[in-house]
Amino acid sequence: MPVDPLGGLNDVLRGVEKLGRDLIGQPRIRLAVTGLTRAGKTVFITSLVANLLAAGRGRRTLPLFEAAAGGRLRSVRLVPSASEALPRFDVEAHLAALAADPPAWPGRTDDLSTLELTLELDRPGAFGGMLGSLIGSRTVTLELLDYPGEWLLDLPMLDQDYAAWSAETLRRLRRGERAASVRDFLAWVEALPAGATADESLARRGHALYRDALRECRDGLGFRFLQPGRVLNPGPRGETPLLWFFPLPYPSGGGLASLMAQRHAAYVAAQRAEFFEPFFRRFDRQAVLVDVLGALHAGQAAFEDTAEALAAIAAALRYGGGWWDWLVGAGVARVAFAATKADHVPGRQRDALAALLGTLVAAPQGRAAEAGVATSVHALASLRCTEDAVATLDGRPVAAVRGTLLATGQSAKVYPGEIPLRPPEPGFWEHGFFEMPEFQPPKLDAAGGSGVPHLGLDALLAALIGDLL
Amino acid sequence: MSDAPKGPRIIVEDAAVAPRLDFQWEQAVVPVAAPKVPSRWSGLGRAAAGAAVLGLGLAALDATNFVIDQFGRGPVQGWATAGVVVAGFGLLASGAWREVRGLFSIRAVERARAAFAREDLPAARAEALRWAGGVAEAASLQPALRQAGSTGELRALLEGGPLLVLDAQAVALGRAAAVQSFAVTAVSPSPGLDALVFTWRGVRLVRQVAALHGLRPGLLGTMALLRRTLLDAATVAATDVAVDAAARALLSNKLLEQFAGEAAAGAVAARRMLRLSKVAAEACRIVPPTP
Numbered sequence: 001m002p003v004d005p006l007g008g009l010n011d012v013l014r015g016v017e018k019l020g021r022d023l024i025g026q027p028r029i030r031l032a033v034t035g036l037t038r039a040g041k042t043v044f045i046t047s048l049v050a051n052l053l054a055a056g057r058g059r060r061t062l063p064l065f066e067a068a069a070g071g072r073l074r075s076v077r078l079v080p081s082a083s084e085a086l087p088r089f090d091v092e093a094h095l096a097a098l099a100a101d102p103p104a105w106p107g108r109t110d111d112l113s114t115l116e117l118t119l120e121l122d123r124p125g126a127f128g129g130m131l132g133s134l135i136g137s138r139t140v141t142l143e144l145l146d147y148p149g150e151w152l153l154d155l156p157m158l159d160q161d162y163a164a165w166s167a168e169t170l171r172r173l174r175r176g177e178r179a180a181s182v183r184d185f186l187a188w189v190e191a192l193p194a195g196a197t198a199d200e201s202l203a204r205r206g207h208a209l210y211r212d213a214l215r216e217c218r219d220g221l222g223f224r225f226l227q228p229g230r231v232l233n234p235g236p237r238g239e240t241p242l243l244w245f246f247p248l249p250y251p252s253g254g255g256l257a258s259l260m261a262q263r264h265a266a267y268v269a270a271q272r273a274e275f276f277e278p279f280f281r282r283f284d285r286q287a288v289l290v291d292v293l294g295a296l297h298a299g300q301a302a303f304e305d306t307a308e309a310l311a312a313i314a315a316a317l318r319y320g321g322g323w324w325d326w327l328v329g330a331g332v333a334r335v336a337f338a339a340t341k342a343d344h345v346p347g348r349q350r351d352a353l354a355a356l357l358g359t360l361v362a363a364p365q366g367r368a369a370e371a372g373v374a375t376s377v378h379a380l381a382s383l384r385c386t387e388d389a390v391a392t393l394d395g396r397p398v399a400a401v402r403g404t405l406l407a408t409g410q411s412a413k414v415y416p417g418e419i420p421l422r423p424p425e426p427g428f429w430e431h432g433f434f435e436m437p438e439f440q441p442p443k444l445d446a447a448g449g450s451g452v453p454h455l456g457l458d459a460l461l462a463a464l465i466g467d468l469l
Numbered sequence: 470m471s472d473a474p475k476g477p478r479i480i481v482e483d484a485a486v487a488p489r490l491d492f493q494w495e496q497a498v499v500p501v502a503a504p505k506v507p508s509r510w511s512g513l514g515r516a517a518a519g520a521a522v523l524g525l526g527l528a529a530l531d532a533t534n535f536v537i538d539q540f541g542r543g544p545v546q547g548w549a550t551a552g553v554v555v556a557g558f559g560l561l562a563s564g565a566w567r568e569v570r571g572l573f574s575i576r577a578v579e580r581a582r583a584a585f586a587r588e589d590l591p592a593a594r595a596e597a598l599r600w601a602g603g604v605a606e607a608a609s610l611q612p613a614l615r616q617a618g619s620t621g622e623l624r625a626l627l628e629g630g631p632l633l634v635l636d637a638q639a640v641a642l643g644r645a646a647a648v649q650s651f652a653v654t655a656v657s658p659s660p661g662l663d664a665l666v667f668t669w670r671g672v673r674l675v676r677q678v679a680a681l682h683g684l685r686p687g688l689l690g691t692m693a694l695l696r697r698t699l700l701d702a703a704t705v706a707a708t709d710v711a712v713d714a715a716a717r718a719l720l721s722n723k724l725l726e727q728f729a730g731e732a733a734a735g736a737v738a739a740r741r742m743l744r745l746s747k748v749a750a751e752a753c754r755i756v757p758p759t760p
């Protein structure tokens with residue numbers, strides 16, 4: 001549905017441009033990489049760019065992808081910067097840090113950054129090469145965006161008013177009552193009188209308590225469905241008064257409640273204008289990255305929270321399928337779901353990991369399929385850090401992985417536990433919580449000329465953009 | 470299954486610091502000759518080929534029948550008709566052949582560039598040698614090219630020697646074209662005529678520059694080259710500084726200075742010609758531009 005006339009006009013213009021580009025064989029594809037915090041978006045984009053560039057140099061880093069291209073991939077280039085107002089995604093710096101000694105993973109992403117990549121291909125057919133030199137070869141431009149995962153959870157807020165948001169948020173927060181700071185905030189907010197006045201010090205106090213609760217939920221409990229995203233990751237401008245709101249049990253009165261409602265509305269408007277409209281209103285392909293193992297190890301509450309967050313994000317995105325989308329040619333053509341860090345489990349458990357992801361994302365997948373989008377589910381390691389090994393536990397051999405620990409530099413075998421094919425029974429979580437150690441990246445060529453070792457990136461790319469080549 | 474150990478576990482193997490894992494990735498992904506993918510004719514290609522076969526084949530059959538008929542009238546008529554038919558078809562065939570050759574020579578440039586971009590030494594060396602065989606300025610370089618141990622070395626040899634010479638010659642050609650188009654636009658009565666002259670001279674310039682690089686583009690080849698040249702022109706705004714300097718030097722000529730006041734259009738045309746020669750030379754080089 002066209003929400004506002006300006007956005008509608010934009011849709012029409014982009015639809016015309018898209019049609020023209022498709023006709024001359026130079027499509028431009030916006031690839032939305034969505035994933036919650038620490039799902040592995042930044043590493044994924046780094047690996048994607050490095051491996052595509054290497055494939056453009058003839059390296060066989062992405063065999064399945066090249067097969068999908070029918071051997072017609074001629075070169076891959078980074079599009080040089082023009083006059084973008086956004087920072088450029090710094091692949092070289094990320095690769096250099098990963099290859100350095102000691103290696104470092106990319107730091108927390110705290111701002112948007114973009115990068116464009118052009119794949120040049122021979123035109124298909126017996127005389128494709130000839131035709132190519134006459135009218136130009138086929139080029140596919142990929143637009144990539146990296147952003148803080150926390151902000152993604154603001155998308156479900158766009159269609160909610162303050163009262164509805166308050167009720168929902170308090171309900172979810174109660175599941176984290178294990179955490180002391182969550183208990184503190186809940187106790188404080190429930191003790192507030194219904195007619196509390198719009199006192200600034202009261203608002204600041206509530207905000208500080210709420211922020212601490214959110215932080216502990218994210219870092220201690222592994223929760224992801226935490227709103228508003230900018231409280232956890234304010235971005236380069238730091239905190240602004242816009243952020244100083246929190247859910248109230250009596251959200252519809254005057255005084256403090258109306259101040260909170262005002263700030264909530266302003267925040268939603270700002271996120272819509274700065275984040276959602278420019279980047280997520282319209283995209284062509286989507287990779288949904290999920291740290292399935294991390295969620296599984298963080299316990300039942302975190303696992304369910306992750307599923308709920310993914311469903312809420314999918315519900316807020318526009319997959320097309322409506323008459324307006326059909327008319328202006330908007331909508332997503334393909335969505336690939338990937339369980340990242342698949343190198344944390346031994347080879348024969350990776351299928352189970354993908355199967356578990358399939359049940360975890362059943363709701364988003366259903367929503368995409370409803371709009372006629374082709375979907376696929378993968379197990380993916382953007383940067384493979386382990387090799388398969390056998391460990392002996394309680395006198396029995398079990399399949400494990402071996403890697404070098406980032407923290408100590410020691411070699412260790414990790415047994416990730418049995419990966420269930422379905423969301424497990426409550427009994428499964430009895431063994432308590434576990435956090436996968438960070439591994440050191442393997443030996444890398446600092447210049448990155450040969451790409452980086454990965455698992456399944458080529459299959460994912462073939463499924464996601466293979467039809468465009 | 471059910472008696473498998475519950476819960477994940479970390480087992481540190483050794484207290485000592487271990488080396489990083491090494492998958493030998495660089496060696497695993499070195500390029501091999503890409504398998505030749507059998508290419509199929511597209512529907513449109515088939516239809517076009519069918520039309521061509523029908524048109525040419527029926528014309529040939531028609532002509533043959535006609536020649537036989539003419540022989541029935543008498544040997545003189547027969548031989549004369551046969552001569553006409555053979556000459557006509559011969560010219561057609563040779564024209565088509567030249568077109569295909571021209572297009573192939575442009576394709577060869579693209580192949581060479583791709584080989585350099587891939588750092589594929591054997592292919593790049595073969596292309597460089599083939600190219601040097603057809604360009605007088607590069608012929609003496611062949612032994613050195615044969616010895617080169619890396620694509621970087623090949624590139625240095627080519628860029629330091631023949632390509633430098635060819636660039637200078639292209640600039641000279643461009644200057645000649647610039648002077649001519651300046652003169653024509655300064656005296657011509659209508660802007661329409663200016664544009665016509667400029668286009669004709671521009672196309673000729675591109676073909677001249679291509680010939681420097683050993684390319685003999687036919688009509689299709691010229692079209693391909695023009696497309697590439699215009700595409701590149703969008704990306705080489707940086708060379709404008711050099712072009713501006715050259716244009717200024719050119720226009721400070723005493724005679725031309727007389728015109729320059731009233732013939733600003735001529736100055737623009739001259740500058741465009743210079744730029745065109747530069748970009749055309751760029752498009753014909755067998756090494757890709759350095760990023």
Ligand SMILES: Nc1nc2c(ncn2[C@@H]2O[C@H](COP(=O)(O)OP(=O)(O)O)[C@@H](O)[C@H]2O)c(=O)[nH]1
Binds near residue numbers: 041340383
């Ligand atoms: N072993 C392994 N770890 C990964 C991989 N991808 C990401 N990680 C880990 O996950 C962390 C978070 O990844 P990052 O890309 O920064 O997540 P983002 O918040 O979604 O951008 C990294 O610091 C790595 O430790 C992978 O392919 N293999």
Ligand SMILES: [Mg+2]
Binds near residue numbers: 146147
């Ligand atoms: Mg990140």
